[in-house]
Amino acid sequence: MTDRQHLDEEALAELQDVMEDEFDVLIQTYIVDSRDRIASLRTALAASDADAFARTAHSLKGSCINIGAPRLGELCLEAEEAGKAGDLGEGSELVGAIEEEFATVTGLLDRLLVR
């Protein structure tokens, strides 16, 4: 498992600065967006579509890295590589880990919004 942070506080602070009033919108968008993509991962897994699995993981990885969720990004990379390799044997465990980390990140982000 990765030992990266759940959230990169520094990156988030910069985003807050850049986005100004739109920061909340960004967080909401990220959460909705990511939830959709995780659902897509499940669908691809059910269909044994390694290609779609890899592509969805790739996209999710991009926004996780951008938003400042490096550990989740790392998990997505593993999923992307598994998909590219056509090996979905551990797919279910990977998606499970992603879902778990996403829940953690969401909880942390929620607190950020409340603050």
Next chain:
Amino acid sequence: MSQNILRILIADDSDTDRLILQALIKRLGHEVIEAVDGLDAVKKFGEDHPDIVLLDALMPRMDGMEAARHIKVLAGERLVPVIFLTSLSETEDLVRCLEAGGDDFLTKPYNRVIIEAKINAFDRMRRMHDTLSQQHQEISERNRQLLEEQSIARRVFDNVAHTGCLDSPNIHYHASPLSVFNGDVLFASPLPAGGMLIFLGDFTGHGLPAAIGAMPVAEIFYGMARKGFSGADVLREINQKLKLILPTGMFCCGALVEADFKLGQLRVWNGGLPEAWVIRADGDPVLLPSRHLPLGILPPEQFESVMEALQVWPGDRLLMMTDGVLEATNDHGELFGLAGVRRCLDRPGSGRHPFDAVVEGVRQFSVKTAESDDLTLVALDITDQPEVPAVQEQPPPSALAGPTEWRCEYEIRERTLGDFSPLPLLLHICLEVPGLRTRGGEIYTLLSELYNNALEHGVLQLPSEWKHSADGFGRYYSERQARLARVDGHYIRFSLHHTRKPGGGRLRVVCEDSGTGFDFRNHPLVSGQGGGDSPRYAGRGLLLLKRLSNNITFRGRGNHVEIVYDWNFSEHQGDGDDR
């Protein structure tokens, strides 16, 4: 630092990433257009013409690489930087982005400093490209204008210079369409008495300055040739004019040839052009090198216009060229040179025309260097009686306007006999008569036969049979020069008298000279009886006079000749043969 506001297209299917990127870019002060996938990006590119495009590599419907290819096609000449947004890390994926026309990458997470630096760098590149293509366009436009101006100038020049009788079957020439802008000129004109005058010139310099110098030369050449001035007169006039109008340092290398097919004589003046060649019918070459300074350098009083005379026979060919021929260069940087011309001509019996041989020789020699635009070549075949296409005369303003009843007398004396030909002046007077304008050739022939007989056989006492042998020919002309220098006490007098007749007119010409005359009463051609050779009117001269005029009378001791020339309006030019 002030900066451009750019229109930037960003395409990313991830709403999160797009939100972050557009916020970053807006903060840099640019305008953002958003697209949610590749297809959307191509559509919005077409609608909004952004300056820079940021494309996510992997997108649904159409991925970034394909979108980039479409966008580059749509952009055409315009430089639109395409930057890929990616978290791709494998080299081969990055290579695919570049192959699709990507100019750079931005990796996630986005870094505002790097984004700003890249956008600014591509903006500079884009503007530099715009400036370059704008300059390129201006240059292309300028060049197009220049070519158009050249073609207009060419038409003006053609109107002044026309092709004269260059289309005669016995003339061959090669001159590129814009050769005048390389400083080359080539003119040919029939002479009123038959024969031709050909001028080949090569101005120093290129382009407009060279072409401008060519205009007065054309005017002088055609104007004077038509009026019957001699080659030497034409040369003096051209030299004087060019000396006057050209700045020091600009001049015209040239060669003038006066061909008299009846006498079988070429007179050549070469000032600064490569050797002219006469190729005898049997292949033997005679070289006529430049013996004078080019035209436009010497003041009139120092200018030497004496032409070299050469006897020629049918089957001989004259070849003249500009130095572009000698300076043609091959792949190895070697010059064609005089040796190259010699190689082409040194194949007797090949049956090829020397002109074709040299043109082909130069073409093969300089096959890969486009030198052929800069050279002009002309050949003249010596024939018995060349067909000269009629040069269009200006139609007379009115067939009836002009003097018809007049008389004049003109006498030249002493040293003027050696310096001056009265023929152009006398011809000019005669051609004021409307009905005679189209008969200039016949009138000139009559006047010049009378004059030349009076001068050469009357005043100078030269025996005409000398002209019929190769040795005598040279002797004849050197003796002519020598005797012209001592003509004290001599004169030639012309009396011209014109009257109207119903439907036409009558010109009487009396020519008297101070010579000893000849025994015309016993001359075979005058009296119609057989007899020995006579020193005067032995050749074609008298036959010509008899054929062209209605009546010819000798008086005094044979030094007084009168001819009568009748003409009618209804007759056309050239009908003289029927008389």
Next chain:
Amino acid sequence: MPIQTSLAEDGKTLVIRIEGRFDFSTHQAFRDSYEHADSKVTNYIVDLSDTTYLDSSALGMLLLLRDHAGGDSARISIENCNSDVRRILSISNFEQLFAIK
């Protein structure tokens, strides 16, 4: 420099030496060589030892020098021409205007 000038020991002869091609590209340098010369200069030597090629614009430049040096009274000699250069000068009959050695 393709054109070098020097003053001979007599102090009144300007030697102009042209290296390589003597054509339109040397126009300005050739002019400068004599227009900026000492006012005591009365004689000119154009040294063509190292001149490989000469075209008609070079002939024009020589005429300009001749004008500058007093036209018919100009004292100009053209020296050390190779055979190609010599041929071009003689086709144009420049020996009538210059002393060619």
